[in-house]
Amino acid sequence: MSLLVIGTVAFDAIETPFGKTDKIVGGAATYAGLAASYFCDQVKIVAVVGDDFPQSEIDDLNKHHIDTEGLQVKQGEKSFFWSGKYHNDMNSRDTLVTELNVLGDFDPIIPESYQDCEFLMLGNLTPQVQQTVIKRLKNRPKLIVMDTMNFWMDIAMGDLLETIKLIDVLTINDSEARQLSGEFSLVKAAKKILGMGPKYLIIKKGEHGALLFADGLIFSAPALPLADVFDPTGAGDSFAGGFIGYLAKVGTVNFNNMKNAIIYGSALASFCVEKFGTEKLRNLTEQEIAARVQEFVSLSKFEII
Amino acid sequence: MSLLVIGTVAFDAIETPFGKTDKIVGGAATYAGLAASYFCDQVKIVAVVGDDFPQSEIDDLNKHHIDTEGLQVKQGEKSFFWSGKYHNDMNSRDTLVTELNVLGDFDPIIPESYQDCEFLMLGNLTPQVQQTVIKRLKNRPKLIVMDTMNFWMDIAMGDLLETIKLIDVLTINDSEARQLSGEFSLVKAAKKILGMGPKYLIIKKGEHGALLFADGLIFSAPALPLADVFDPTGAGDSFAGGFIGYLAKVGTVNFNNMKNAIIYGSALASFCVEKFGTEKLRNLTEQEIAARVQEFVSLSKFEII
Secondary structure, three states: OOEEEEOOOOOEEEEEOOOEEOOOOOOOHHHHHHHHOOOOEEEEEEEEOOOOOOOHHHHHHOOOOOOEEEEEEEEEOOOEEEEEOOOOOOOOEEEEEEEEEEHOOOOOOOOOHOOOOEOOOOOOOOOOHHHHHHHOOOOOOOEEEEEEHHHHHHOOOOHHHHHHHOOEEEEEEEEHHHHHOOOOHHHHHHHHHHHHOOOEEEEEEEHHHEEEHHHHHHEEEOOOOOOOOOOOOOOHHHHHHHHHHHHHOOOOHHOOOOHHHHHHHHHHHHHOOOOOOOOOEEEEEOOHHHHHHHHHHHHHOOOOO | OOOOEOOOEEEEEEEEEEEEEOOOOOHHHHHHHHHHOOOOOOEEEHHHHHHHHOHHHHHHHHHOOOOEEEEEEOOOOOOEEEEEEEEEOOOHHHEEEEOHHHHHHHHOOOHHOOOOOOOOEEEOOOOHHHHHHHHHOOOOOOOEEEEOOOOHHHHHHHHHHHHHOOOOOOEEEHHHHHHHOOOOOOOHHHHHHOOOOEEEEEOOOOHEEEEEEEEEEEEEEEEOOOOOOOOOOOOHHHHHHHHHHHHHOOOOOOOOHHHHHHHHHHHHHHOOOOOOOHHHHOOOHHHHHHHHHHHHHHHOOOOOO
């Protein structure tokens, strides 16, 4: 089934204890789109870049069967740019530069050919832009997944609450779940958040895995313990892309398929962090993904007699 | 099979956001012994208390089939006392009072009737006392599990390294694993620590579950997401007691049985935190434990087709 991904397509400059990059291609829609492309051959992107964005990068997305008709290229303007430096623990980072550029007045235009999309991934953006996308779709998608972050809770909580009323799955991390709900216990936090609109809540816990909450049900997914995390940038977006891409592939939305989708999403995120930027995500094989998923199976399987 | 537990039997005074206790019975050997008693009917304790320790509490341990022949009662002396206050997040705490009392010169005397024990749990104590116990056993137990903490890494690293050479399973938390190994990645930390002597390493991550490492194998166990954590005191000891108690019951030590033992240990820890002190651990039924273990199964099970 077809999947519409909205989010940033942008430049990042990243510094980690392992090295440093110049401007490389990043952005939520790039990571999520690439991750989803391994499951779904009808990924369609809505995003905006400036005329500094190389055509070769767009060609590369197209090679992954990602439709870029909805990628606006603004002449005379510059692409969104983020630069950050990760600390030694790789769990915290400082933002060095944020240049909104084309993102400042981003109007998400949905091409007519995208209108029949059954799955919608709202990558991290202003809640108002995310909401506009939902409203511009003539038919409500079968499943709407939304990613957001603490920044929007700080400056646009009203818009955020309006938007999450309209979605099916919210993905946030544990401290964001606590901030959004005002509850420390994640069980209580999830109950409150599920009362705000979404039918499913995914709490991402980085190296500690992820929790899926739905009405009365909980699934705990492990994270793969890794010897080296090279660059955490894009891990959450790769997770989201793998997650919704897998669901778009199987077509049926239920708790069991969501559990598997979380494992596939986690597998894609585990690949993402092994190299700088999107490098690893561009060159995966089905066999590698299947083998990685089997590592998750071995990691968490036990049999109580 | 029989299980020898060494550790503290003591008084605690605990303050959490949910309330406050006067002096109540605590201590690593108390928690671990009680937790193990649900699996193993031959739990034997080596510990020391003062004459302020109520006989009724000893009787209660005996009612759980815990052998207290090795529990020394020092006349004219006072039991070890610890008092602490948990912060709102329940993950951090301040120690308010530590009175070593009888623990200051604790000489772990092993009764002759304990000499045939096949399983040994070394609860958190000075590494030197832990080592003395191993040396005083005429036959090496089939399995030696040792718990320790950052405090001994700070002040007695040499003794600690000597002692962990002699054991089979080390249980520590994630920050202790990083401190002991000097590695941030838990995969690298585990590799180094397994090179120091133990065949198995269990890294306890509290609300994020636990990881089991052995030669080339990793198991990730979930923690049960709880709506209310009432009092975290003793959770680690209950985990260790449930873990080794289950292994003493099944008798065979291998990676698969260890995985299940971690689930049973986690189940006992999840009960422990539901009430103050040892209250919940004293009144469990087999049915409750079996139902709790099934919650862990549902929580983590997925099937990739």
